[in-house]
Amino acid sequence: MSKPILELKNVKTVVNKGTANETTILKGINLKINAGDFITIVGTNGAGKSTLFNVIGGNLPADSGAILHNGTDITRTSEEQRTTFLARVFQDPKLGTAPRMTVAENMLLATKRGEHRHLVPRRLKPNLARFTKLAATMNNGLENRMTTATGALSGGQRQALSFLMATLKRPDILLLDEHTAALDPHTSLNLLHATNERITQDHLTALMITHHLEDALSYGNRLIVLKDGQIRADFTGADKAKLTTEDLYRFFED
Numbered sequence: 001m002s003k004p005i006l007e008l009k010n011v012k013t014v015v016n017k018g019t020a021n022e023t024t025i026l027k028g029i030n031l032k033i034n035a036g037d038f039i040t041i042v043g044t045n046g047a048g049k050s051t052l053f054n055v056i057g058g059n060l061p062a063d064s065g066a067i068l069h070n071g072t073d074i075t076r077t078s079e080e081q082r083t084t085f086l087a088r089v090f091q092d093p094k095l096g097t098a099p100r101m102t103v104a105e106n107m108l109l110a111t112k113r114g115e116h117r118h119l120v121p122r123r124l125k126p127n128l129a130r131f132t133k134l135a136a137t138m139n140n141g142l143e144n145r146m147t148t149a150t151g152a153l154s155g156g157q158r159q160a161l162s163f164l165m166a167t168l169k170r171p172d173i174l175l176l177d178e179h180t181a182a183l184d185p186h187t188s189l190n191l192l193h194a195t196n197e198r199i200t201q202d203h204l205t206a207l208m209i210t211h212h213l214e215d216a217l218s219y220g221n222r223l224i225v226l227k228d229g230q231i232r233a234d235f236t237g238a239d240k241a242k243l244t245t246e247d248l249y250r251f252f253e254d
């Protein structure tokens with residue numbers, strides 16, 4: 001069997017070290033993510049879901065344990081170095097896009113993820129048709145706003161742009177951190193559908209944090225329950241398919 005695309009081996013993360021508030025947030029995470037996995041992640045507030053993404057993304061160090069990318073130890077690499085193979089979409093539509101740049105300029109910038117980015121305006125023209133076609137896949141009129149400054153978009157359009165930017169240059173790992181949570185129900189559903197289509201059609205490897213248990217059940221091939229800094233359950237295939245919201249609720253009871 002081929003190596004996991006990403007592997008966490010007994011990863012622990014401690015914050016406020018050496019103070020009275022010292023806390024171990026991740027308490028020994030072991031996780032093998034295989035190419036093409038679409039993993040939904042659920043867990044109570046404070047379970048450590050965003051911290052897990054921070055540790056994978058290099059925003060927060062792993063205090064012990066190891067993180068391997070295609071078998072190579074990346075535990076000590078920086079957040080910047082990891083952007084060569086990893087992209088993340090946050091809950092806040094304002095994160096991930098440059099507000100004064102147009103939609104098309106932001107997309108051009110995203111084609112350079114992980115590289116030293118110099119925006120060359122003349123490169124925009126040959127890419128515009130492709131970018132517009134991609135924007136149209138979001139089903140929210142983004143394709144009609146290619147020359148609009150991103151700060152003037154609706155939250156839904158801006159978040160759709162963040163998602164497109166994260167996937168324009170294919171990432172090995174896509175981290176979706178409650179990326180539809182700040183949107184109204186209709187806009188959220190629309191983005192979730194577009195997300196699912198892109199991930200499944202392009203066979204992307206993705207992890208998606210959500211508080212909506214129905215969404216965690218509906219999407220992906222794998223579901224992980226995080227509780228108190230540990231992985232309490234990891235369902236795949238047929239086991240995931242037969243899970244119900246009631247089954248999941250049990251993990252939220254003390």
Ligand SMILES: Nc1ncnc2c1ncn2[C@@H]1O[C@H](COP(=O)(O)OP(=O)(O)OP(=O)(O)O)[C@@H](O)[C@H]1O
Pocket residue numbers: 015016025043044045046047048049050051052
């Ligand atoms: N840098 C930090 N310094 C101190 N405490 C932190 C830090 N990062 C996270 N924590 C704490 O660690 C715990 C886990 O936080 P985290 O944001 O990972 O939880 P979460 O599962 O994403 O929660 P939510 O569903 O509310 O977003 C929380 O108690 C949080 O306050």
